[in-house]
Amino acid sequence: MSISTIIPALRAALDAERVRDDAETLAIYSRDDTPGSCIPVMVLFPHSHEEVQAIVSIARRHRLPLVPRGAGSGNVGGAQPVPGSAVVSFECMQKICDYSAVDRTITVEAGCVTAAISAYVQADGLFYPPDPGSNPYCRIGGNLAMNAGGPHAVKYGVTRDxxxxxxxxxxxxxxxxxxxxxSKGVVGYDLTRLLVGSEGTLALITEATLRLLPLPSAQATLRAVYDNTANACAAVQRVMAQHHTPSALELMDPYALAAVRAMGAARDLPEGSNALLMVEVDGEAITIPDQVQAIRAALAGEGSLEILEATDAAAVADLWAARKSLSPATKAMAPLKINEDVVVPVSRLRELLEAIEGIAAEQSLHIVSFGHAGNGNLHVNFLVHPQDGNEMRRARHGLQKLFQAVLTLDGTLSGEHGIGSSKRAYVPLELSPESLSIQRAIKRIFDPDAILNPGKLLPET
Structure with missing residues (x-):
């Protein structure tokens, strides 16, 4: 592969300004939100589907690996370049291609900012439900690649839905x-669902037609505090067993509470607080009081220290402040945060938290857990010091034990972050050799020369 040959061909297909190989641009696009980096050979900025097609055709002729990128907000290395690769950034493809309030559908280009979709349709009383934490700046293409979720997935589902x-x-x-x-269609194999979550390893998505929902007219939020995580998990089960589905149900363990307190948040919690639940309900205004009453009754129980309710925007923001301060709080606690997003059935959430506590004690590790309790989806954060080789070895042992515990509890290794490069070595713990063989065969059909996002998702053979 000769870069001097490829760049003129790409500049003819795009233009000189959108084929960049200057050191500053290469450095910016050398990493996503995962530790580590790799300098690509160039960064490409297509404006259209046809330009993406031209890029792939040229790259295939020259065996140039292509790494698709949205906003680079992923934390499993899904958008990290590999040696000798070109980054394809979709940030210039942000068009709204089609919209129908009657059909409740919108077609957008892959570079469209996720939050902009709901903003565009809000005037018609509609919204796009998936809401990853990076919603204000992440792009729909990245959400599609990873099948992103978010706090409201407990009621509304994830991107694929x-x-x-x-x-x-x-x-x-x-x-x-x-x-x-x-809204209905059953002709042929469902390639749409296959591509969503494939992390750009099968095809580069350029446009998506998305389903919209009516915007709820009202919501309410409750914050419940408990003396330990076991009692909080029991409350989660009670909430999910009653007949109102919460629109969000988040959990913070004692170490997460300690982290946000260190940042100056959650100082109003009662003495002895060791676990916190945030519960949100939404719908028509007339339904909210009944929902709140049922959820409040489910939250009350052994170990409950306090239950607060809020309906106006300012009060809701105050209640959510602790949860939203978690990411910067944990990043401030150690030089490296290894962030896993494992999932178990809600009925086994308590067992998972007990297993995590055991791993932390056995390996002498600082582990902070929080996340989407209504889905059984926990973000398990190993806070470590990369320069401490001994601690890093213990962290690797801890990760292996975590994944084994999750699978023993009928869980899965990733709920919304994807696999990327950082978790692909663990995939054979969950997928059988037969399943991996079929998936590799699918990859060869879509990408016979293996140029699309190499080193991601599937483990080495």
Missing amino acids: YVLGLRAVTGTGETLCCGVHT
Whole structure:
């Protein structure tokens, strides 16, 4: 592969300004939100589906690996370059291609900022439900690649549940249009659901047709505090067993509470607080009081220290302040945060937290856990010092034990962050050799020359 040959061809297909190989640009796009970096050979900024198609066709001829990128907000290395690769940034593709309030659908380009979708349709009383934590700046293409979720997935589901159809470019440079523009459609294999969550390893998604929902007219939030995580987990089970589905149900363990307190948040918690639940309900205003009453009754129980309720925006923001300060709080506690997002059935959440406490004690590690309790989806954060080789070895042992515990509890290794490069070595713990063989065969059909996001998702053979 000769870079001097490829760059003129790419500049002819795009233009000189959108084929960058200057040191400053390469440094900016050398990493995502994962520790580590790799300098790519160039960064490409397509403006259209046709330009993406041209990029893939040229890259295939020259065996140039392509790494698709949205906002680079992922934390499993899904958008990290590999040696000798080109980054394809979709940030210039932000068009709203089509919108129908009657059909409750919107078609957007892959670079569209996720939060902008709901902002665009809000005037018609609609919204796009998936809401990853990076919602204000992440891009829909990255959400599609990782099948992103968020706090409201407990009621509304994840990205895949809202994708009707896709336009994409395969590793052979061919255009693939799959899915429908309707709420029903069962013709052929469901390639749309296959591509969502494939992390850019099968095709580069350029457009998506998304399903929208009516915007709830009212909501209320409750904050419940407990003396320990076991009692908090029991409350989670009670909440999920009653007949109102919360729109969000978040949990913070004692170490997460300590982290936010160190940042100056959650100082109003009662003495002995060791676990916290945030519960949100939404719907028509007339339904909110009944929902709150049922949820409050479910939250009350052994170990409950306090239950607060808020309905106006300012009060709700105050209640959510502790949860939203967690990410910067944990990053401030150690030079490196190894962030896993494992999932178990809600009925086994308590067992998972007990296993995490055991791993922390056995390996002498500082582990902070919080996340989407209504889905059984915990963000398990190993806070470590990379320069301490002994601690890093213990962390690797701890990760292995964590994943084994999750699978023993009928769980899965990733709920919304994806696999990327950082977790692919652990995939054989969950997927059988037969399953991996079929998935590798699918990869060869879509991308026979293995140029699309190499080193991601599937483990080495």
